[in-house]
Amino acid sequence: SWGVIDRRFGEDRRGPSSRLIQGERGFLCPDTAADPLVDAVLRAELACECLVGVALRCRDGNLIGAFELYAGAPAFAEHDLEILSSLAELATAAIENAELAAQTLAARERAALLADATATLARASDPATLLEQLARLCVPRLADWCTGSTLEPGGARRTVALHRDP
Numbered sequence: 001s002w003g004v005i006d007r008r009f010g011e012d013r014r015g016p017s018s019r020l021i022q023g024e025r026g027f028l029c030p031d032t033a034a035d036p037l038v039d040a041v042l043r044a045e046l047a048c049e050c051l052v053g054v055a056l057r058c059r060d061g062n063l064i065g066a067f068e069l070y071a072g073a074p075a076f077a078e079h080d081l082e083i084l085s086s087l088a089e090l091a092t093a094a095i096e097n098a099e100l101a102a103q104t105l106a107a108r109e110r111a112a113l114l115a116d117a118t119a120t121l122a123r124a125s126d127p128a129t130l131l132e133q134l135a136r137l138c139v140p141r142l143a144d145w146c147t148g149s150t151l152e153p154g155g156a157r158r159t160v161a162l163h164r165d166p
Helices: 002-007 040-046 078-123 127-138
Strands: 026-029 050-057 063-071 145-152 155-163
Touching: 026 078, 050 078, 063 078, 078 127, 127 145, 127 155
Parallel strands: none
Antiparallel strands: 026 050, 050 063, 145 155
8 A cells, every 4th residue: 555655746746745745734635535636546445535634844834744644434624634733843843853953963073073183183293194093083984984195206105095894
């Protein structure tokens, strides 16, 4: 039945969720047989007689998803749409908060890397040592592997090659 649900979100953007994509905050479909946006496959394969859905929209209005409930018998009323809308707002706030927390953590990690690099680079005695220490800071924090070269009179010379799993 996942395939039935997934087909509704194709590029043609038809189906009950198209209302949400087009800007509605939510919808109540008490009788799927009477709704032209609900296809017969959805009704038959999922035994879906009614559904209610809400948009998951960020504070800035961007649509990030949809949440829908399906039932085999008439079960949803206007108050269900109100409850689901409240749940969608809570879910969206939680998603946004998780994204902000991840951004904050990433910023802290970048700041810590810069602080470590500043201290490390201040102690470096020569270019080769500096590149080796810099590589140790970057792997695995920023990359899986790193190489560094110095330019010498005869050309470039690789002075460091470091992999996270040597």
